[in-house]
Amino acid sequence: MASQSRRTPLERVEYVLIVSSLLLLVVFTLQPLINLLALSFTEPSKVAGFSGLSIIPDGFSLEVWSLLLQHPNVQRGLFNSIWMTATSVTIGVMGTALMAWGLSRPGLPGRRFIFIAVLVTIVFEPGIIPDYFLMKRLGLLNTPWAVIMYKVISAWYLIILVRFFEEIPKELLEAAELDGANPFQTFFLVVLPLAKSALATIALFYLVLHWNEFFRSMIYLNDQTKWPLQVVLRQFVIEGDKVAIVGSANASGNIGIAQINIRALKAGMIFITILPILAIYPLILKFFTKGTMSGALKG
Known part of the structure; x- marks a missing residue:
């Protein structure tokens, strides 16, 4: 905390931009994987309307995993x-x-x-x-x-x-x-x-x-x-x-x-x-x- 308080305003802005950019990259990287996982757990009857941006299953079902495994x-x-x-x-x-x-x-x-x-x-x-x-x-x-x-x-x-x-x-x-x-x-x-x-x-x-x-x-x-x-x-x-x-x-x-x-x-x-x-x-x-x-x- 002491090191952050010694930062100049410009350094704080740079720090926020760097952290925000890295978090944004993490989101873009993980979103497709989480979407696939959520899609596999979605109720079969609701898969057709499942969005490619969703990260939460629409309902919950293990039928896909049971079938594959x-x-x-x-x-x-x-x-x-x-x-x-x-x-x-x-x-x-x-x-x-x-x-x-x-x-x-x-x-x-x-x-x-x-x-x-x-x-x-x-x-x-x-x-x-x-x-x-x-x-x-x-x-x-x-x-x-x-x-x-x-x-x-x-x-x-x-x-x-x-x-x-x-x-x-x-x-x-x-x-x-x-x-x-x-x-x-x-x-x-x-x-x-x-x-x-x-x-x-x-x-x-x-x-x-x-x-x-x-x-x-x-x-x-x-x-x-x-x-x-x-x-x-x-x-x-x-x-x-x-x-x-x-x-x-x-x-x-x-x-x-x-x-x-x-x-x-x-x-x-x-x-x-x-x-x-x-x-x-x-x-x-x-x-x-x-x-x-x-x-x-x-x-």
Whole structure:
């Protein structure tokens, strides 16, 4: 409060304008998401008149969510997406960290050549056709590994970690060696704990990349039972495959096709696909604000 009282009138006006602008951006960002959530909870009979600006459900109903969450395609897609994304992120973060640590060591033989080869993959990324033939030759077509192994190590994220590892003080590594730590112990017990913030950032990047992947899933996965949630979403939202979703509900006697509105189903389906990212992001966010070497050099 004391700092605010010392502001000049011009600074107060600037402060109010900045805060107002940021709040306005927050409203514009969150309003579409809240509108989708409200639409999915609206009474089916009132969905047709629901405004795109409303953020409060018109009535309250769980029929849309019950229908979607009980549908086998949605359940399988959600499981496939979680499994494929978790596997991709785990392999990607660990593989990127190991390769980045090796490239950050000045004594690595052929370090310059490897680094140039990594940069070439950024400029000349292979197209979908050679990528398809590679997966076919490896026997990975119609398997989740064809999607998991795509960009399992990103050159961009690799460079970020290389620069991060190069800034680790040599004194820490020398101290670990004096204590008798071998290279693997140094990497896992000294380097990785110091790189929590960087690894969390890389993990979030990989998470968003693989969770939103649907193009290669459509090409490589012919079996619909192996489709991730994003492909199921595309089939439903873009192609308007309402019968595929509601048809099984009619067979099980859950809800009639005339009782549900396509807008509400699309809103619920879209929100299901973005909910995991919204839930995980705050958990990773705390690592972004931590100092890279917080307390590392304290005696």
